[in-house]
Amino acid sequence: MRKYISVALTLAFGLGAYAQDGLQRTPKGALYQVYTHNTGEKIKDGDIITFQYIQKTDKDSILYSTYVSGAPGKARIQPSQNLADLMEIFPLLTVNDSLLVKIPTDSLFKGHEEARPPFFPKGSNLNFTIKILKDQTMEAFMNDLKAAETASADKYIADHKITGLQTTASGLKYVITQLSAKPKPVLADTVLVNYTGRGTDDKVFDTSIESVAKATGIAEQQQGRKYEPIKVVIGAQPGQDGAVISGWNEGLQLLGEGSKAMFVVPSALAYGPQGNQGIAPFSTLIFDLEVVKIIHPKAPAKAAPKPAAKPGAKKPAVHKKVTTKKN
Template sequence: MMKKIALITLLSLTAGICANAQDNSVKTPKGAVVKVVTSNPGDKIKPNDVITFDVVQKTEKDSVLFSSYMLGHPLKIQVQPCQNVGDLMDALPLLAAKDSACIKVPTDSVFKDHEEQRPAFLKKGSWLVFNVKIDKIQSLQQAIDEKNAVGEKMKTEETADRDKYIASHNLIVKTTPSGLKYVITQPSLKPKPLAGDTVLVNYIGRTTGDKVFDSSIQAEAQKAGLNQPGRNYEPLPVVVGTGSVIKGWDEGLLLLNEGSKAKLIIPSNLGYGPEGAGDAIAPYSTLVFDVELVKIKPIKHAMAPKPAAKKTTTATKKHTVAKKKS
């Protein structure tokens, strides 16, 4: 509730500021009107800089169209040549770190040559309003170095977290050269799939914190409180070994026999990597899947060529005969 009140207060303040955006304002070559509200010393934003900033995008009537505050984190972009006044790239070089500004953009310029994309609520002659607060300015190399440092830290934390999960669940795991860890929880003597076969898989996907984020089993999904409207709860068909699923699944399913069950502990480099996947899977997350290989639907595979028979030389034959006679 306090966050909502704070956001409403912020919008109210910036609305008042932008109402007078023409006062002491600068017009950019692309037609944006920029009023610097809070000015700080320091270098201005340059092309190719990477900036971290918060922004609230509104109509002239203060209807919020987008807010990084509502998103929960600031945006980070690299400054590029301006393609359209709506990308703000010709306005940003007027600002320094910690500056805040009100930027008004003419919608007629935004939708020039593609009027069919103009929403009905943005009339001709209207303006879009951007309330911008610059948090940080970095060179491209600084941004890359920072990202790499954060990535290395998260990798280290991931390894520690994975080891803790294995220890706390008393698992005795096997590890493949790629780093996939697995435990066969129900063995089977039936055949294994080959690359290109379709396998039907039941699964429960968890984080190392034991939070279920996905399942093909209705009872498990309901128990975890998952909201999956319209989902058919049935074994998932996967054409295995072809890259149609994350690498950890592709590799892990080929290790299983039809009818077997296993726990796959998949590091992020075999899963969703440094980007993660939505809100459920954070960057650099090890994932745990309880899988059952319900059925294999094999394709017709080419038969492996038989090894060529070795030719026996005449000298060898004579030697063999001689040995037998002796």
Template sequence: MKRKLMFLSLAAIGLASCNGGFKQGEGGLLYNIHTSKGGAKIKEGDFVSLNMVVKTDGDSVLNSTYESGQPNRLAMPKPQAKGDVVAGIGLLGEGDSATFKISADSIFKGGQQRPPGFKSKYLVFQVKIEKVIAKGNLNDQVFRGRVTDYLKGQMDGLKAQEPAKIKKYIDDNHLKLEKTASGLLYVITNPGTGEKPAPHDTAVVNYTGKMVNGKVFDTSIKEEAQKAKIPMDPMRQFAPIRIPVGEAKVIAGWDEGLQLLNKGAKAIFIIPSDIAYKDQGIGPIAPYTPLVFEMEMVNVVHPNPNTSKPIVRLPPPVTK
């Protein structure tokens, strides 16, 4: 009997070691709570702001709110299944942090496509709860007011931080820039020899877009995408893109900046949010986010008055 009990104890220790200290919850959820402030746990309908890193079990980062500077903000939904990430978040309160491991088979079911090259057994979610506004017995008007006040404070903070972020990037990279009346900052790193595009011309350009923390979020150059470890869409064709100039088809900073470059020129643009995605942001680009673009003017194409305008492929603003 003692031998049997000892065997069971050793088996339990072995299981804990295999799970790396994780506890097992309902639906096979594996969780490890790193920080617990002892506050009330998040309930359905509460407003939650959280930072999250999503990784493979091989430690490859698939998504991170820290890179974009934009936490996820949501009204806490019901779990869709036992052991999903929403159920895991329900174990936490404001200020808490945890790691959850969820079986990839349970996430990518019902025909949902896995990311290209994804082979992990688990998806790993590292979560930090930044703010909780409890719905409780508050009426909808009071609850919405509290959420609105909180979000306004966050937006005001991001707006106030933008000039310092731009200055730090300039100082760290020792850039000597020119500034246009709109606020576009630029330096031509390699002068071209051809003509500059005028409104209604088509600029053929290569580009690489970065956050001011150096994180590449999109590029037309395959080698740059591979170097930045951007998830590769096998259907995407990496090539210079065609931009109708002066027609507001792209962000204002691009529309202005492209007209400063002649054929063959290379440049760096630092584009404040006011002439980029403003107070709305897009995808992983947070509101009031300045952007950095490395640009190359490959060609300038004049419109042919005898033909209809071609259908052009505009650059995807972000890679999710």
């Protein structure tokens, strides 16, 4: 009994120390102190929040800072899955609140001590200093991303003084920089295309041209790639050979063999809200393309026509199976 009383007193003194420092404890064991208590609606489940944060050790060594990176954190509020996701704490806050959060590293590295770095000794904390900048519904967040995409694309066009752009009903913008009098591809045609793709930040993310890959530094990311025109099958569905984003599928049908063009492809015709392999959600993409060759599918071979019967010729006899009755 004396042992249990001793443990209880130790815990009580420990909690008292936290309370004295203004720290509170979440059910999962994170410690926190809210420095400001702004009036306003609390953050709700499903909301998207934008926030600045600094990660530090107990010795005030900075591990990461969004102020330095220039990219505030974003998170969708959902039920907490682990101690470090901070989802127990965010719903206690409102916009402009700032706070300190201490995550015990003993909990973070429980069961895999071999992963504990030397700057997180036993009994230490991972410390977050956080300021909530924005709280939005998912709908408002998506609308902001769409507006930012439009502004980014417009700025790219203006900064590069791109003229002569035409816009299709779907929203694809294009300008043909080298005309061709040859026929345009149609459904099921295979088009061989050389291309370079970049974002509105002017960074090249992909190309089929070796000299461009080397000049822009992405050749290292594409080691082992064979630089040659890629094969696009007009109308191919996702998952099929030769399938491409819908902006390409539409735009290539405007170009004859030997044509060159620039496509400004909105995310709705590219990778949409999910993005793709380094391409951020809601990204307008810029492509310089050349149609190298158009290959039409081979027509199926026709069966040889049957020779016409000569006048007066008898029809061949039709042999029927004869069944003999047994007596």
